[in-house]
Amino acid sequence: MSFDESGQIIDWLAESHEISDDGLVYSFTLREGLKYSDGTDLQAADVKFSLERNIEKQGPIMLTAPIASIETDEEARTVVITLAEPYTPFLSELTGFAAGVLPSDFGGKSEEEFFQSPIGTGPWVVSEWDPSGDLTFVKNEHYWQEGKPLLDSLVYTFIADDNQLLQRLSAGQIDAIETVPAANAAEVDSNEATTLISGDSWAIEQIFFNTQKPEFADVHVRRAIAHALDLEGITQATTFGTARAATSLIPPSIAYSAADAGFELGYDVDAAKQELAESGYPDGFTATLLIASGNASRAQIAQIVQESLAQIGITIEIESIDLAAFRERFRAFDYDFMLNSGQSDSPDPNGLVTFQADPEGFSNSYWTHYTNDEVTALMHEGRTTPDGPEREQIYLDIQRILAEEVPYIPVYYSSTLHGTTSKVHGLEGLPNASIRFQDAWIEE
Amino acid sequence: MSLSAGAAASEAAQEPARGASPTRESRALPRAIGRAALRVLSTVLPVMVGVVTAVFFLLRIVPGDPASMILGDRATPQAVAELRERLGLDAPLWQQYTEFVMRIFTHGDTGDSLVTGVATGDLIWSRAPVSLGIVAFALAIALLITVPLALAAVQRKDGWIDHAVRILPSISMGMPLFWIGLLLIIVFAVNLGWFPVGGVASGGGPFEWIRSLFLPSLSVALGMAPPLIRSLRAQLLEVTEAEFVTTLRAARVSERRIRFNHVLRGAALPTLNLLSVNLAYLIGGTLVVEKVFGINGLGTLLFQSISSRDFPVVQGVALYCAVLVVLVTLVAQVLSALIDPRLRRVQ
Numbered sequence: 001m002s003f004d005e006s007g008q009i010i011d012w013l014a015e016s017h018e019i020s021d022d023g024l025v026y027s028f029t030l031r032e033g034l035k036y037s038d039g040t041d042l043q044a045a046d047v048k049f050s051l052e053r054n055i056e057k058q059g060p061i062m063l064t065a066p067i068a069s070i071e072t073d074e075e076a077r078t079v080v081i082t083l084a085e086p087y088t089p090f091l092s093e094l095t096g097f098a099a100g101v102l103p104s105d106f107g108g109k110s111e112e113e114f115f116q117s118p119i120g121t122g123p124w125v126v127s128e129w130d131p132s133g134d135l136t137f138v139k140n141e142h143y144w145q146e147g148k149p150l151l152d153s154l155v156y157t158f159i160a161d162d163n164q165l166l167q168r169l170s171a172g173q174i175d176a177i178e179t180v181p182a183a184n185a186a187e188v189d190s191n192e193a194t195t196l197i198s199g200d201s202w203a204i205e206q207i208f209f210n211t212q213k214p215e216f217a218d219v220h221v222r223r224a225i226a227h228a229l230d231l232e233g234i235t236q237a238t239t240f241g242t243a244r245a246a247t248s249l250i251p252p253s254i255a256y257s258a259a260d261a262g263f264e265l266g267y268d269v270d271a272a273k274q275e276l277a278e279s280g281y282p283d284g285f286t287a288t289l290l291i292a293s294g295n296a297s298r299a300q301i302a303q304i305v306q307e308s309l310a311q312i313g314i315t316i317e318i319e320s321i322d323l324a325a326f327r328e329r330f331r332a333f334d335y336d337f338m339l340n341s342g343q344s345d346s347p348d349p350n351g352l353v354t355f356q357a358d359p360e361g362f363s364n365s366y367w368t369h370y371t372n373d374e375v376t377a378l379m380h381e382g383r384t385t386p387d388g389p390e391r392e393q394i395y396l397d398i399q400r401i402l403a404e405e406v407p408y409i410p411v412y413y414s415s416t417l418h419g420t421t422s423k424v425h426g427l428e429g430l431p432n433a434s435i436r437f438q439d440a441w442i443e444e
Numbered sequence: 445m446s447l448s449a450g451a452a453a454s455e456a457a458q459e460p461a462r463g464a465s466p467t468r469e470s471r472a473l474p475r476a477i478g479r480a481a482l483r484v485l486s487t488v489l490p491v492m493v494g495v496v497t498a499v500f501f502l503l504r505i506v507p508g509d510p511a512s513m514i515l516g517d518r519a520t521p522q523a524v525a526e527l528r529e530r531l532g533l534d535a536p537l538w539q540q541y542t543e544f545v546m547r548i549f550t551h552g553d554t555g556d557s558l559v560t561g562v563a564t565g566d567l568i569w570s571r572a573p574v575s576l577g578i579v580a581f582a583l584a585i586a587l588l589i590t591v592p593l594a595l596a597a598v599q600r601k602d603g604w605i606d607h608a609v610r611i612l613p614s615i616s617m618g619m620p621l622f623w624i625g626l627l628l629i630i631v632f633a634v635n636l637g638w639f640p641v642g643g644v645a646s647g648g649g650p651f652e653w654i655r656s657l658f659l660p661s662l663s664v665a666l667g668m669a670p671p672l673i674r675s676l677r678a679q680l681l682e683v684t685e686a687e688f689v690t691t692l693r694a695a696r697v698s699e700r701r702i703r704f705n706h707v708l709r710g711a712a713l714p715t716l717n718l719l720s721v722n723l724a725y726l727i728g729g730t731l732v733v734e735k736v737f738g739i740n741g742l743g744t745l746l747f748q749s750i751s752s753r754d755f756p757v758v759q760g761v762a763l764y765c766a767v768l769v770v771l772v773t774l775v776a777q778v779l780s781a782l783i784d785p786r787l788r789r790v791q
Binding site: 058061062130133134157158159160161163164165167168170171173321322323324325327328329331355362363 | 506507508509510512513517518520521522523570626629630633634637640641642643735736737738740744747748751752753
């Protein structure tokens with residue numbers, strides 16, 4: 001399965017799928033004539049092998065569906081998956097990176113050998129990997145979408161410097177860049193030589209509180225901070241109008257978002273002062289805001305947060321450290337509060353909610369240590385309830401509680417910003433920030 | 445003025461070479477080079493051991509874990525622990541250090557990259573030519589800027605060139621290297637289109653390669669030249685006003701010969717020493733311009749490896765840079781010995 005630019009789930013290697021009324025049996029029919037990039041046929045058994053390996057591996061983006069059995073029929077090209085209990089996000093989980101189909105038993109190789117020179121069903125094949133940085137792909141001649149990809153080859157170059165990236169694009173030295181810095185989006189858009197490709201993403205910039213710290217364990221303190229921040233202004237100033245100020249944990253590009261429901265606390269300095277007065281710290285306190293260095297917009301947000309909170313008597317020190325140290329710190333709960341982003345991998349709300357509000361999960365509500373039994377119960381219910389108004393209500397309730405208790409403050413919903421020269425057409429940006437190249441072509 | 449006085453003066457001016465008969469000269473030179481090499485080599489090992497040890501332990505003091513950098517934010521603690529074990533990062537520090545040092549002696553490199561699995565040696569060799577190219581071109585350009593400007597300034601002391609040579613370096617010394625690089629990109633690459641904006645041309649032949657390295661090298665050279673120009677100018681003035689030059693002039697030795705054979709030679713030594721002291725700047729500068737020009741050289745490799753805590757690669761690049769500094773110091777000492785024969789005896 002996969003999804004399109006707007007995040008709608010679409011059939012991909014499966015030609016069609018059916019879900020039983022009880023939500024337990026998922027039947028997929030594979031497309032005819034599917035081949036791997038080395039020309040061998042893709043079998044239904046390969047799907048079974050890949051899913052089972054994935055469940056066993058528990059990799060970074062794991063499959064958490066309660067799969068009871070997988071039956072395959074090579075003749076009919078079907079894969080029938082039976083779940084132990086209903087699990088509504090299953091289809092959306094199958095759209096993730098982790099659900100790729102590998103050949104059974106790695107085509108007779110060891111796992112390590114296989115990943116030295118992997119094969120797959122995607123539109124491109126790695127032809128050259130230069131340790132000095134370039135990655136060259138050629139067209140997969142056996143790709144299942146007729147006539148695609150349109151380009152013969154694709155070279156990925158790694159460029160660390162934003163200025164360099166943009167100047168090479170505008171000079172036509174490279175055809176496309178993966179990420180346009182928000183500050184330059186308008187320039188790329190208005191320049192005749194370049195085109196900005198922008199869309200909704202599943203990423204949200206957020207402020208996370210370590211609720212193990214006594215100050216941030218106090219819900220009034222968290223609410224005071226939420227009231228003290230002008231998210232609209234922060235978003236405008238730091239993303240140059242490319243993003244939308246956030247009002248809820250689930251972005252509008254994902255089903256059941258409460259972005260328009262009005263649950264957010266809103267910018268109100270008087271209310272902020274009042275909340276702080278009700279807290280255990282009426283005279284304010286000092287805390288450290290942890291950020292990863294090298295991200296200009298986060299550094300700006302941090303400064304605005306510092307100034308805004310000074311108005312209600314909270315003194316903020318900003319600590320900016322490199323990404324590796326940053327990760328180590330928050331994973332060890334060694335921080336007061338931090339700026340980080342949340343990102344869904346699939347178009348279902350369960351992913352984000354599970355990752356950010358599940359105290360049982362390994363990330364412990366994304367290292368906030370936030371625990372709310374009602375949210376936990378709703379989260380479990382949300383997974384088993386079929387799509388529809390009832391499920392929508394569950395996620396609206398979760399978002400309402402999170403907005404009231406503020407274990408994190410969603411700051412803005414990021415947009416995907418890709419740039420190309422004006423000769424490039426058909427490049428498709430997806431909401432998980434990846435790019436689909438098979439429809440891209442370059443004008444002569 | 446008598447002829448004999450002139451002859452004596454001429455000999456005095458060439459005092460360093462006087463008395464060194466051709467045979468003695470030809471034996472003295474290799475011996476001097478050998479001695480210089482021995483002296484430098486005897487400092488190489490302690491330097492290497494020092495660099496390797498310092499980098500090894502500094503990297504491990506700095507917080508940040510390679511396994512969680514590889515697996516990302518969403519890796520489970522179990523996955524991170526498994527990877528740490530596979531990469532050998534869970535072993536005691538002394539054991540890791542012993543293995544690391546043993547590996548340098550047995551394999552001659554610092555191990556495979558934790559992130560890509562490619563041998564550090566291969567990564568360095570694939571990227572070193574570009575970085576060395578920038579170092580070499582920058583050095584050449586810096587000298588091409590320095591020598592004529594300093595000579596011109598001295599020739600017309602207090603003239604407009606002299607003033608310019610004294611004022612302009614002060615301005616350019618205040619400009620950070622990345623800024624110089626950006627200005628060059630905007631003027632010569634974006635507006636005039638004479639050079640590529642960045643990157644290294646692959647497959648375009650040597651000319652294209654040099655063309656793509658020109659602006660980065662020029663940036664480093666522009667940052668490097670000002671102190672060199674100042675030093676050379678001051679030395680030239682000192683030598684020009686030395687008594688032996690007056691004597692040479694009196695002996696009607698041509699101005700041209702005085703300038704190149706005597707004055708420049710006498711003034712070159714302190715500048716050469718300054719140059720070798722500036723080596724750290726040269727290599728550091730190369731690492732900076734690589735980022736500005738988006739060049740995948742050693743600097744970019746080092747930067748990426750530090751960010752991802754790719755220990756073997758950081759250690760490898762540090763070791764490589766240390767070797768490079770020692771080697772170039774050696775070359776500078778040999779050159780000094782060639783320029784000033786007195787140094788051969790001292791050594």
